Amino acid sequence: MILYQDAALVVVNKPAGLSSEAGLPARLRELWGQPDAYVGIVHRLDTGVSGLMVCARTPKAAAALTRQITQSQEAYAVLDGRAAPAQNTLPAPVFTKQYRAVLAGAPDETLPEHGILRDYLFKDSRKGRVFPVSRPRKGVREAVLEYRITASNGTLSLADITLHTGRTHQIRVQFASRRHPLWGDGKYGSHFKGTIALQSARLCFLHPETGEPMEFALEKPDTAPWNV
Incomplete structure (x- = not known):
């Protein structure tokens, strides 16, 4: 389930059936053996949906990732014509x-x-x-x-x-x-x-502390109904 982790964040392959907001933090704390560990949920997947999520391990990292998501949504709004560019709009989404x-x-x-x-x-x-x-x-x-x-x-x-x-x-x-x-x-x-x-299936963002580009991808499941 855990694909990558460091002091600032953890990237997981969430299984279907596990809720993002309650089930995932509880599972991570269990895996770490740290019942009081901080788990910042910065984006969500429906309970019935599987795949990649990044969670923050500190409030500072959570704030940085949330800011990336907000800025990236603003960039998408410009790219698809929903909004005009503002002074601080990113030229392209980073998350x-x-x-x-x-x-x-x-x-x-x-x-x-x-x-x-x-x-x-x-x-x-x-x-x-x-x-x-x-x-x-x-x-x-x-x-x-x-x-x-x-x-x-x-x-x-x-x-x-x-x-x-x-x-x-x-x-x-x-x-x-x-x-x-x-x-x-x-x-x-x-x-x-x-x-x-x-x-x-694919998640890209900047590391909240180092600014390093991070990219994670999953293979397509090889079972029905995915083998179209």
Whole structure:
């Protein structure tokens, strides 16, 4: 589970079924044998999703990583046209998250082989679901991602995805709203039963203390449904 660690941070391959906010810190403290260890969660994965996460081991590192995430989201907003550049906007994101997913169906008019998806999403906390809506209003946030279909057998497709924004259930909802739900995601329309086929596959950031570029990547699982 632990891929890298030092005094400032730890990079993990979170298993599906383990929550980011409670389960992961508890598991790390257990592995370290340090029940009071600081674990700063600076970004999240849905409980049913597996893959790469970086956690801070000091408050200072948590603040530095959070600042990278905020600055990178501002850079993405400029790159995809949601905002004009400000004086301190980074020329390119430094904290990037890339995913891979198995989608229902093959590329079509609603989902070409590659592109950028833009939606307004509303999170209904009472229902535990996120819904696409037609226009901005209170409680609605814009969601943007870019993707590329890398393989398809007509029934399922494999996609590489880069998040520009970090909304709840974003990837799951944006593809499901185009009638291409993720394999195993029954909440958003998949007819296949199993663990959601979504993996946090690549993570890049700057070390919060040294500024050194850090990059981590996972291989694609070699079991169904990933062998499209």
